[in-house]
Amino acid sequence: MDPFDWLPHAPLEPVQLDWLRGVELAVLRLDLIDPLISGNKWFKLSGHLALARRAGASGLISLGGAYSNHLHALAAAGQRFGFATVGLLRGHPQDTPTVLDLKAFGMQLHWLGYGGYRARHEPGFWEPWHAHYPHLHAVPEGGGGLTGALGCGVLVEQARTQLNALGWADYDAWWLAAGTGTTLAGLVLAEAGAHPVYGALAVPDDHGVARTVQSIVAQGYELLDASRGGFAKVDPLLLAFIDATQQQCGLPLEPLYTGKALLALKQQIEAGRFAPGTRLIFIHTGGLQGRRGFNP
Structure with missing residues (x-):
């Protein structure tokens, strides 16, 4: 689909x-x-998917915590609709129920620690991630922005x-x-x-x-x-x-x-x-x- x-x-x-x-x-x-792509998350993601398609990106990369509803919906959508997803997570590796779902949905995970996650608003934060995943479109935390x-x-x-x-x-x-x-x-x-x-x-x-x-x-x-x-x-x-x-x-x-x-x-x-x-x-x-x- x-x-x-x-x-x-x-x-x-x-x-x-x-x-x-x-x-x-x-x-x-x-x-x-x-059941999986629940709540307001899909509506926030829809515009970002359109931007990704126009840019020729093959998937989305975004941020969230170990119980993130945003990452959960993003990963589930990626599995259902066949696009790559990467999650940058706050804190250190842990297998919460949400994280286990992210892995099962095929999302590639990177744990940033707490200091690394706080840096998400700093200039240049996305540069190394764009270099590492040049084929992905970056989505702000929670699918935010205009x-x-x-x-x-x-x-x-x-x-x-x-x-x-x-x-x-x-x-x-x-x-x-x-x-x-x-x-x-x-x-x-x-x-x-x-x-x-x-x-x-x-x-x-x-x-x-x-x-x-x-x-x-x-x-x-x-x-x-x-x-x-x-x-x-x-x-x-x-x-x-x-x-x-x-x-x-x-x-x-x-x-x-x-x-x-x-x-x-x-x-x-x-x-x-x-x-x-x-x-x-x-x-x-x-x-x-x-x-x-x-x-x-």
């Missing part, structure tokens, strides 16, 4: 939760688009085509987790001011999400801290919320992104930010494979 013949479609599903207080919530279920954002614009149209099935004539805003800010920026571009986009920051300020978003869009969004003390920081309240949500409405969440984002929405509603009758679309950005890094 040619990857350009595959455009997955995410269902938009209403959810009922006891803390909504009259706010209407629908979830765009990107976690359901595919190219990745543009690929996410299709999500707005996917949601709008399903509003009638919910009995909605319109919606008031978007709510989603922000890990790199790429998907958020793509929604803002596609909305062109029609509806605001709220991003619940799953990472601390020093990860540069605000700068990334500002480099793509100037307005039409708001970022709120939902990191709960840092990237991958998990606490009993968050874990209890994730469990209660799944028990109440069947929506599976993970603690790095979607769990933090939905808990932040709950707190904002309880603080009176959104009036009863407000209609919000929450994007489930996938990442459920990363739950394997957390003990029950």
Whole structure:
């Protein structure tokens, strides 16, 4: 199959939760688009694949951690669609469930240590990798940047085509987790001011999400801290919320992104930010494979 013949479609599903207080919530279920190439990752990758094809590249090289949803989707796509993939990983060699999948999918792995990974934003970082893999197209961490954002614009149209099935004539805003800010920026571009986009920051300020978003869009969004003390920081309240949500409405969440984002929405509603009758679309950005890094 040619990857350009595959455009997955995410269902938009209403959810009922006891803390909504009259706010209407629908979830765009990107976690359901595919068992392996899940979440928002494919939409961010699609533009990079187009650039790679135009450049005559035979595959993609990118970066991530030992539980990276981005690398997991990239490697799975490479295996399915027949293009080479290389992953540059943070830290030192370890066989996490995600890493074992990357190897099984045929991704070539290089471990950079922690200092080497921190250098990914420095000038010249990519030069030795371009020399080593001249036939590969480099993708920023998480599929970020304008190219990745543009690929996410299709999500707005996917949601709008399903509003009638919910009995909605319109919606008031978007709510989603922000890990790199790429998907958020793509929604803002596609909305062109029609509806605001709220991003619940799953990472601390020093990860540069605000700068990334500002480099793509100037307005039409708001970022709120939902990191709960840092990237991958998990606490009993968050874990209890994730469990209660799944028990109440069947929506599976993970603690790095979607769990933090939905808990932040709950707190904002309880603080009176959104009036009863407000209609919000929450994007489930996938990442459920990363739950394997957390003990029950």
